[in-house]
Amino acid sequence: MLSYQHAFHAGNHADVIKHLCWIGVINSLKKKEKPFTLFDTHAGAGVYDLTDAMSAKNKEYETGISRLTSEGFKVQNAKAALPVLLEDYLALCEPFLADNAYPGSPIISVKAKRESDFLHLMELHPGEFEKLERNIAKIGARNNHVHKRDGYEGLRALTPPKPNRGAILIDPPYERASEYSDVIKGVEQVFKRWQQAQIVVWYPLLSERAGAKHGASEIMCEKLAQLGKPCFKAEICVAENTSDAGMYGSGVFVLNPPWQLDAQLEKALDYVVSRLGSVDEGINARARVSWVIEDN
Numbered sequence: 001m002l003s004y005q006h007a008f009h010a011g012n013h014a015d016v017i018k019h020l021c022w023i024g025v026i027n028s029l030k031k032k033e034k035p036f037t038l039f040d041t042h043a044g045a046g047v048y049d050l051t052d053a054m055s056a057k058n059k060e061y062e063t064g065i066s067r068l069t070s071e072g073f074k075v076q077n078a079k080a081a082l083p084v085l086l087e088d089y090l091a092l093c094e095p096f097l098a099d100n101a102y103p104g105s106p107i108i109s110v111k112a113k114r115e116s117d118f119l120h121l122m123e124l125h126p127g128e129f130e131k132l133e134r135n136i137a138k139i140g141a142r143n144n145h146v147h148k149r150d151g152y153e154g155l156r157a158l159t160p161p162k163p164n165r166g167a168i169l170i171d172p173p174y175e176r177a178s179e180y181s182d183v184i185k186g187v188e189q190v191f192k193r194w195q196q197a198q199i200v201v202w203y204p205l206l207s208e209r210a211g212a213k214h215g216a217s218e219i220m221c222e223k224l225a226q227l228g229k230p231c232f233k234a235e236i237c238v239a240e241n242t243s244d245a246g247m248y249g250s251g252v253f254v255l256n257p258p259w260q261l262d263a264q265l266e267k268a269l270d271y272v273v274s275r276l277g278s279v280d281e282g283i284n285a286r287a288r289v290s291w292v293i294e295d296n
């Protein structure tokens with residue numbers, strides 16, 4: 001049932017857009033001194049060794065994070081020219097990349113939040129949970145809680161949090177077609193208890209080859225918009241949506257987004273796609289940030 005292993009995909013273009021967005025949300029929450037609460041419903045292992053067999057199999061990071069740190073783009077040398085969100089993301093990743101590793105969303109949260117802010121990490125896979133527990137213990141910072149439980153059940157039990165300013169990252173593997181409706185139900189239930197939650201949902205963009213899952217992300221986004229909260233989506237595509245393309249891109253759907261995250265993300269993603277690859281390599285990367293329900 002739980003067969004997904006994020007190590008195969010660590011640091012790919014989907015991680016780049018998801019983690020950029022999540023850092024943007026955390027940065028914005030930090031503008032106020034009051035503590036906040038973060039939830040990560042599908043946490044994964046926390047850190048990925050890019051030299052292990054799973055990551056090394058398809059080396060997906062080579063067409064993701066590695067493109068942003070390659071020659072001529074070192075953070076140290078290019079700092080002045082980088083969009084602020086990208087600068088923060090690369091600065092956070094750099095010490096891990098120096099060790100041939102990539103930080104997952106739990107470590108990104110721990111590093112980006114303050115000690116006084118609260119973090120709840122949920123992971124159901126026993127092996128991934130063990131690694132997560134170990135990786136978080138290694139950092140040893142305060143107010144980080146690791147839960148071996150279903151992410152949606154955890155949200156039901158732990159929201160609204162105290163303090164009730166905060167955000168949720170929902171990043172399921174979408175292995176089963178039913179996971180799209182799980183997201184909608186999960187978000188709907190959170191808003192019944194926690195109206196002001198800021199929520200980031202990652203989703204894949206899948207071609208016809210994905211069968212029943214083709215078009216499911218688009219329908220899920222429409223249903224999330226029907227919940228009536230201000231929301232925008234940001235997407236990166238790395239290939240044309242031809243019938244056999246598979247996952248040709250991915251996006252983040254952000255509900256109750258913080259002020260100016262859309263503009264920050266747009267600048268960062270413009271930079272990202274300019275680095276992701278050239279048409280000669282068969283990579284035609286483009287990004288788009290678009291409001292679905294405007295924040296008035």
Ligand SMILES: C[S@@+](CC[C@H](N)C(=O)[O-])C[C@H]1O[C@@H](n2cnc3c(N)ncnc32)[C@H](O)[C@@H]1O
Binds near residue numbers: 004106172
């Ligand atoms: C895409 S990965 C997470 C990656 C991570 N968010 C990151 O960005 O580094 C999805 C994870 O969710 C876990 N998972 C699947 N179903 C779950 C559920 N119902 N509750 C909690 N975790 C679940 C999987 O074992 C997998 O580790």
